[in-house]
Amino acid sequence: MPNLKELSNKKVRFTGGHRMCAGCGAPMVVNWILKALKDDERAVISNATGCLEVSSCLYPYTAWKDSWIHTAFENAAATGSGAEAAFKAMQRKGLVDGKYKFIAFGGDGGTYDIGLQSLSGAMERGHDMLYVCYDNGAYMNTGIQRSSATPMGADTTTSPAGKAKPGKEQFRKDLTEIMVAHNLPYVAQSVPVIPGTPYMFDLYNKAEKAFNTVGPKFMNVLTPCPRGWRCDTATELELMKLAVDTCFWPLYEVENGVYKINYIPKEKKPITEWLKPQGRFKHLFKPENEHIIQKIQEEVDRRWEKLLYLAGVK
Amino acid sequence: MNNRKMNITPNTTWRETTPGGVVIDAGNAEDFKTGDWRAMRPVWHEEKCKHCLLCWVVCPDNSILVENGKLTGFDYDHCKGCGVCTKQCKFGALDFVPEE
Amino acid sequence: MAKRVSLSGNEAVAYGMKQINPDVVAAFPITPSTEVPQYFSQFVANGEVDTEFVPVESEHSAMSACIGAAAAGGRVMTATASAGLALMWEMLYVGASMRLPMVLAVTNRALSGPINIHNDHSDTMGARDSGWIQLYGESAQEAYDNLMQAIRIGEHKDVQLPVMVCYDGFITSHAVENLEMLDDEDVKKFVGVKREAPFALLGQDPISMGPLDLPNHYFEHKRLQAEAMKNAKKVILEVAAEYEKLTGRKYSFFEEYKMEDAEAAIVVINSTAGTAKFVVDNLRAQGKKVGLIKIRVFRPFPAEEIAEALKNVKAVAVMDKADSFSAAGGPLFTEIRSAMYGKVDGKIITNYIYGLGGRDVRSENIEQVYSDLFKAIETGKYEIYNYLGVRE
């Protein structure tokens, strides 16, 4: 386990004064990814359009202490890959020196959906970069529209719950598995740093491992959005634990094709425990929607069983 | 802050602004105060604090001040009062109270 | 010593890129531009350049990667055409507004639909307001020369803007012609080995680029960007003068061909100018006072200079190889007419949309335009908007 005192002496790379919502999970993720950098390393960060982007760099202010670039919604990976390519060429020509790490941040909209092609391309080309998706399960920046990461049943502004339709009708896309299929040296699924859990430093450890791996890396991090999820901000990390304990969001990593589940709950909790505290699923608890909860449970179980199988646990 | 390279004010003209809106003062968002977003306020009771830093770990706004591994207080200029930190304290060292 | 060679337009551009030896080339194949990244990747494979070649999965990513690389401080080049340019559209604006010099070779091709792989100017004309400098060239030689100058123009400290180097698909891109290439050493001297970026992601100090820019500052940034385009006019001439010293080849905003005493003139862009010169020569031999203006620089638009160049003619036909569907004339026509307003009044000015989708432009077509102009001068009767070479 990393030493907190040592970590607290590391330089701050993402400052206060950003304009994310109070209690937003994204800065927690950013903080701990960047803490995994060594102090003598400089980061070049490419950021997809989204909450993190619009809130962290509003002219003339930036919360980033490393170099940062935003160009558009769908191309954080392509933009970052260009910067990485320039570094390689300029280093070869003796035009730059120093240690640089290339990172891209995107939300689920910019990663699962509009940015999927550019992500796939950059990863396939093998750029030495880490792409981090902070997945809060909807297009929160534009006002909580459904994405392909939105869980089934969620009430969003473009998958609203109504008399005829009970919120989002599809299961969420499994992007982590899509990235595994790219045969990258490192793919991981994680959550923010949650004190008091056996997997407290899962995110930090995975980021460190990613930075120590040469080549294309991908991390998918479930990130709480109290506004979009309609949950109590102060207890949002409790909700993250439930995502892990219900196996809705398993913590695992795939290194060169080898699966490892980082945390297997002793007792798998029913999905209702994760759904219930969130306003976006409130309608599912009406009697007529019971079958939807059952469907969700079955799918969560199926995916978890598959993961256990892939990891050789079962 | 006075050690900034840019001096962009609401009156900055097009001739004085930076090309393409580049921001050349990394981390200058510190100059932007988000403390007035707070409706609730975390209050630190130093005497009960064990300096476990678990509150610092979760703060989304880097507003918990730590020096040499010890908590020294809150940066109320930036703390937005989300309360996530107060939930982490097992020692009763953090209260969460309405702003006056 | 310059080398005399015979190359196609695409070969000339690819060899030019090789001589420039940029840091990054990120490109995606599209007819008729494909050969450029193809030749260039062979140079990379042979170790003849130090460039990182990024074989992206789309043109959107090509331009995005170019922006990332230019923002990092690198010298960046790419190539595309038609739908590829259209897929870059969003990023064209972003790259220009971020004030990133890049050079994009465009083999002009019709923009769908219906799909058509042949030459017209609808692709780059559509991108005319994206904030890029646009240079057009009649031949492989001009494409090559514009490529060299584009690096210097875009990277000039008073400009810092991306540049499109446009030449006609197939007609120029795939036709082998005579041209003169610079020596590798002269290219190095002319463009320098390193881009001098005033700020860069890989620079001394970390920076943030591409902020959210709200109403309180956005306008000032756009105004500053507009100033860079104004500055480009002076720089384009300075770079041309330096290039002329090196090569003996003279460049300006446009070329005036037999305009001194011309009564009827046409204004045209790219390869059709060559065919039109042939016609001008023939008509001059018959004693007709005809002339030609070939636009090289469309952005920034040399409005005052054009008006000056047209002040003595009686009638002008502006040739557009792209329709604007404004129902009021093509893009070049509206620019030229606007340039003349209040400067040179009382001229006959007409517009011909021609050559769409690769419809061959024959010397007879051009003769027709001059004949129409003389008729207009004589009778005072003429149509303003015309479609040339379409079946009626």
Place this chain on the structure above:
Amino acid sequence: MGKLVEIRWHGRGGQGAKTASLLLAEVAFNTGKYIQGFPEYGPERMGAPITAYNRISDDPISIHSNIYEPDYVVVVDETLIKSVPVTAGLKENGAVIVNTAKSPEEIKKELNYNGKVYTIDARKISEETLGAYFPNTPMLAAVVKITEVIPVDVFLNDIEASFKHKFANKPQVVPKNMEAVKRALEEVKGNE
């Protein structure tokens, strides 16, 4: 303006008519001429009829349109005569050069053309000298001879140098190619 020669090539996709037109441009370029060599592009794939063009002149060439009234037409594949109006616009004082085993008189009957008709059996020459069907080399030689765009002796020196460069790794094929060139120069025959 000096003498401008315009040539139109008819072939099939994949047969090398485009390459032959570029080779002609190249040899003319090497003797100091101004040249153009360009194909007319479509969605053509292997086998479809294609057209390519050359302009060769002592002075710079500015015209960029296709060629409608060529001085010479070269038909790389005689089967095209049935499906393509190969002599359309061909000047009466020009000539058509056809790759065929037939005599000029026989071919003339198949063509709607009153000018000179030349034939060359590029297949036979190619197969006998190179051991395979590479019609470009004999066709190129025949075209140089008939069009006189460059002097034959200059052409022979230049083409030998370019073969030596092209086949640097297998110099034994250079004499075979030169043999193909020389035979073509001799064997191309007209109806005059």
